[in-house]
Amino acid sequence: MITSTRNPLVKALRQLGKSTKARREQGLFLIEGTHALSEAIATNFPCATVCYTEVWQQKNPVLYGEVLERAEQLEPVSEAVIKAIATTMNPDGVIATLPLPDSARDSGINSIGLVLETIQDPGNLGAIIRTAVAAGIDEIWVSQDSVDLTSPKVIRASAGQWFRANLRSQGDLVQTIETYKKQGIKVIATNADAELTYWQADFSQPCLILLGNEGNGLSAELAQVADLAVSIPLENGVESLNLAVSAALILYEAKRQRDVASLD
Structure with missing residues (x-):
């Protein structure tokens, strides 16, 4: 001992x-x-x-x-x-x-992929991973300037779902997004100023959802490659929602739409 x-x-x-x-x-x-x-x-x-x-x-x-x-x-x-x-x-x-895991194999997007840019809070990242797995997200790309995917705090905040997620640390997110756009995948960015609310977007077809930094949101570079932007409406005086909460709202709206479409 x-x-x-x-x-x-x-x-x-x-x-x-x-x-x-x-x-x-x-x-x-x-x-x-x-x-x-x-x-x-x-x-x-x-x-x-x-x-x-x-x-x-x-x-x-x-x-x-x-x-x-x-x-x-x-x-x-x-x-x-x-x-x-x-x-x-x-x-x-x-x-x-x-x-340390090898880079995940690109298995393609059958329903929803998630792109996370410059996420700094390990608790947020872990919570997003947990929600993404629960919502059936295919793949998660995380920019290399985000918190380390293997941080104990990230794994702990994921409540063990880290091991069930298809995680990829990516250096060039724009190139990844452009590659999927060429395959007909729709790219949906989050933007607080967007006129379209997240429940008005069509998530029934394969798409990539882009979420940005806790304080600054998406970079202009990533926002520009999106096909459309959506917002989460807030009451007056409320600046923003926690990033993990925002992710949960959008991912579960996407799941709801896809579940409904599968019944038709």
Whole structure:
């Protein structure tokens, strides 16, 4: 059992939780907690190292058995070590490292794709990923100047749905959008000044939805490649909605329209 917080493995894992650079150098990222580990196992995501306390093992015998079959390395550790590695205040006794995913294969857009530009809040990004999976979005492209997709906060905010999302970190979003436009995919941007409300747009055909930075919205460069822009009406005196809330409204309107169209 590892009991020292000065252990080399413990030091390496602590860096994974704190630093994008460390994650890239080690080729690994960190997940925390039973729920995240369960989702990783359920989606057949490979596990590198799993650190767990004896109490956690006793409480989770079935999951422990699955981890025993899947993980490359299992390390029993003390409660103090778990707390030293964790990025949360009250870890529940298990932490794992997973290999950084390869770039997702472009599987095409059958219904809705989502493009996210310069998202800075990991909580927002995680919540959007969670909603997108629930709404059946095909793919999610995230600009490379956004918060790191493998940040523990992003994964935690996704409530485990990170492992079910088709995520792509993209350097040139304009090129990606133009490629899909040539395939007949409609591109719908969000713009607070747009006259067309989001429920007036037609999401029944395959389309890309563009969402921008929390404070500044979409860049002019991305807004210009859209086929149309939509807004979310707000009462006087209300400046804006939280980005994740805006995403949920639009994605579920798109889902509603597609579900209705499928009944015709």
